[in-house]
Amino acid sequence: MRTAQGDEPVSVLDRIIAIVEAVRECGGCASVTELAFATGIPKSTASRTVAELVRRGYLERTDAGVVIGLRLFELGARASTPRRLGVAALPVLAELFNATGEHLNVAVQDGRDMLSVISVRGRLRPAPSRAGVRVPAATTALGKAFLAFTSDESAARAITDGLDSRGRSRLERELEHVRSCAVAIDRCETFPGVVGVASPVLSPQLAPVAAISVAGPVRGMDTERMIPLVRHAALALTRRLALQAV
Amino acid sequence: MAADDPVGVLDRITVIFEVLGEDDRGMGVSELAQRTGLPKSTVSRLVSGLVHRHYLERDGSAIRLGVRLFELGQLAEAPQRLRRAALPIMSALRAETGATVELAIRDGADMVLIAMVRAGAPDASRRIGDRTPAPEWRDTPAPSRVTQPVRVPSAGIDAAITLVFSDDVDQNAAPLEAAARAIERGLERGD
Numbered sequence A: 001m002r003t004a005q006g007d008e009p010v011s012v013l014d015r016i017i018a019i020v021e022a023v024r025e026c027g028g029c030a031s032v033t034e035l036a037f038a039t040g041i042p043k044s045t046a047s048r049t050v051a052e053l054v055r056r057g058y059l060e061r062t063d064a065g066v067v068i069g070l071r072l073f074e075l076g077a078r079a080s081t082p083r084r085l086g087v088a089a090l091p092v093l094a095e096l097f098n099a100t101g102e103h104l105n106v107a108v109q110d111g112r113d114m115l116s117v118i119s120v121r122g123r124l125r126p127a128p129s130r131a132g133v134r135v136p137a138a139t140t141a142l143g144k145a146f147l148a149f150t151s152d153e154s155a156a157r158a159i160t161d162g163l164d165s166r167g168r169s170r171l172e173r174e175l176e177h178v179r180s181c182a183v184a185i186d187r188c189e190t191f192p193g194v195v196g197v198a199s200p201v202l203s204p205q206l207a208p209v210a211a212i213s214v215a216g217p218v219r220g221m222d223t224e225r226m227i228p229l230v231r232h233a234a235l236a237l238t239r240r241l242a243l244q245a246v
Numbered sequence B: 001m002a003a004d005d006p007v008g009v010l011d012r013i014t015v016i017f018e019v020l021g022e023d024d025r026g027m028g029v030s031e032l033a034q035r036t037g038l039p040k041s042t043v044s045r046l047v048s049g050l051v052h053r054h055y056l057e058r059d060g061s062a063i064r065l066g067v068r069l070f071e072l073g074q075l076a077e078a079p080q081r082l083r084r085a086a087l088p089i090m091s092a093l094r095a096e097t098g099a100t101v102e103l104a105i106r107d108g109a110d111m112v113l114i115a116m117v118r119a120g121a122p123d124a125s126r127r128i129g130d131r132t133p134a135p136e137w138r139d140t141p142a143p144s145r146v147t148q149p150v151r152v153p154s155a156g157i158d159a160a161i162t163l164v165f166s167d168d169v170d171q172n173a174a175p176l177e178a179a180a181r182a183i184e185r186g187l188e189r190g191d
Helices: A012-025 A032-039 A043-055 A070-078 A080-100 A141-149 A153-160 A165-181 A223-245 B006-021 B029-036 B040-052 B067-073 B077-097 B134-139 B175-189
Strands: A059-062 A065-068 A103-110 A113-120 A134-136 A184-187 A194-202 A208-217 B056-059 B062-065 B100-107 B110-117 B131-133 B145-152 B157-164
Touching: A012 A032, A012 A043, A012 A059, A012 A065, A012 B006, A012 B040, A012 B067, A032 A043, A032 A065, A043 A059, A059 B077, A065 B077, A070 A080, A070 B006, A070 B067, A070 B077, A070 B100, A070 B110, A080 A103, A080 A113, A080 A208, A080 A223, A080 B056, A080 B062, A080 B067, A103 A141, A103 B067, A113 A141, A113 B067, A134 A141, A141 A153, A141 A165, A141 A184, A141 A194, A141 A208, A194 A223, A208 A223, B006 B029, B006 B040, B006 B062, B029 B040, B040 B056, B077 B100, B077 B110, B077 B157, B077 B175, B131 B134, B145 B175, B157 B175
Parallel strands: none
Antiparallel strands: A059 A065, A103 A113, A103 A208, A113 A134, A184 A194, A194 A208, B056 B062, B100 B110, B100 B157, B110 B131, B145 B157
């Protein structure tokens, strides 16, 4: 099974989580057979595990297959970081949207990705277009804004592990620049025709907790004009989070 | 209880999630063990596994619900489908009535709040993900709340839409029923 590492015994927890994540990886809807295949768990065991997850509302059965259930919506709505960011970010995003009209995201780092926790649709619909979507941290403005300021070695390694040595040294030079101006830019590196501008949101201890970005079409969005607006929004969000913390 | 008993593990994870979901500030392993009624060693082991996979997060000694739960919640089928169908109608309803509009989905004897379009100052006491016993959802505090069911049996949807009036707004609930029917039609079409 994929989630078991090396000779570590496959625990029940691993199996439960593998099944739930396989539903996500199958696009949010899958049959028990597909889940057994995707996880490598024997079908009878997968079927029992699904039944237990359905009984507690983590998953639901529909005509089309097994889907994510209400309990995960409820727990997800209570998840600490997205909830805190959501409360603090709403006025900041409203102001930034008024000033730009572009696509906005607030995202947190998760493994090698940045996970959008709040998304506001702009005139374009470049990915990520909604909360809950992941984008690669190594190339996006969101990821580079986070990476430039993190002192968490394991988080940084998770992001840069996939790069070769040239890619890594180029990224390191770029991060130097991001550290000096607190703004990162993605010039069509992740999505063709889409430019992203992002700035880090810091905790009172100056650790990056998130990043905030503006994304728009390479033809038509004035990147230079976005830089101070995004920087200002990131500082405002940083301040609002600090006020919330007391 | 055997360590490889799936029912036991899932029950224990569930009670850990529930206790943490009640408290935004989070708590340490000892308090979590006390409030879940589970042995500290069990809590400690499960928490490590769940933190490792981002279902929980650790901030100093405080343990809280993690971003992976948020990510999965964004994929939850019924609430997200209902939100897509209802949010534009809820915005129009707020504009027409001046009331805060809430949408909740039934789960057994409870209603779970899944969407909210706020009028005026945010009421920090109501948040998405809140769970309320169904009769209470309908009846209290009675004077300021008007509720309509939203039901699409063919789509497995059993929900309710509510107008919450503040004291300074005339209670015009007339558009509520039409809004509830419009949401049902949208869901029947599979919007």
